[in-house]
Amino acid sequence: MRYILIGDSGHSKVIEDCIRANNHQVIAKLDDKYESVFKERACMKGPISAISDLLDEKTKIIIAVGHNAARRKITERLQLAKERYGTVIHPSAIISSSATFGYGTVVMPNVVVNADSIIGNHVILNTGCIVEHDCIVQSFAHISPSAVLTGGVSVQEGTQVGARSSVNPTIQIGKWTMIGAGSAVIDNIPDYVTAVGVPAKIIKERRTLND
Structure with a gap:
């Protein structure tokens, strides 16, 4: 190819x-x-x-x-x-046979994607991140290095989950939102905000997608 x-x-x-x-x-x-x-x-x-x-x-x-x-x-x-568009998956990644991927998505080294997770189009699953069972990561999202989505998490379009962050089971994170590095997300997070900390708290609303 x-x-x-x-x-x-x-x-x-x-x-x-x-x-x-x-x-x-x-x-x-x-x-x-x-x-x-x-x-x-x-x-x-x-x-x-x-x-x-x-x-x-x-x-x-x-x-x-x-x-x-x-x-x-x-x-x-x-x-x-x-x-x-292609889909690129590094050979060191561990991918469940029941996980599905859209087009244009990249999966970096040592990523884990577990059973029945759904990954959208043009997504970045960055080095060493973990996407547990039954997660949904929508198009243009970015799961940063070593971030962990536990079971049943939903990450909406365009959202970034920062490096070494963790997201509790069944949490929903809205679209075009930013989760700061090292955060612990224990409650649902809405669209167009930045949330940081342990536990993650909203610190600002994002006026544009570039904020």
Whole structure:
């Protein structure tokens, strides 16, 4: 399998490692920080607009951008069919056979996804996170390194659960919300807020997706 990564930063490096660990190939890394197309160590680089010259039926795309709202904005800009996107799972991840994944999602090293969990589109399951049984992680969400979702947790669209956070069973976290690193979520959290601490408390409302 061949991949084009949209984004060329630290996050894209980890995704590239995951792809290569599966013996697949990254043929291009496109980012609007580049003004023209060039080749670097057998990989094409250039602006995102160069995708039209590189994409073919044997090539999949991953939006290799860690910021959730930016990832959604890029998908809206590209307007590509879902079949164009790949799903990348590092071989060290432990994935239940009953778990399901959407397109464009990346699963980093040492992730665990247990029985009957549902993972949406363009989700990031970052290094060493645990998604227990019957969880739902909706599209454009990001479960950060070593975060733990215990059984039956629901994380809505665009939300980020910070590194080493834990979420109690059956908790619901709203859309486009931020859970701070190291937090313990023991109550439901609404949409468009930032919550931090042990236990997690709301500290601000998010006026835009970029807050």
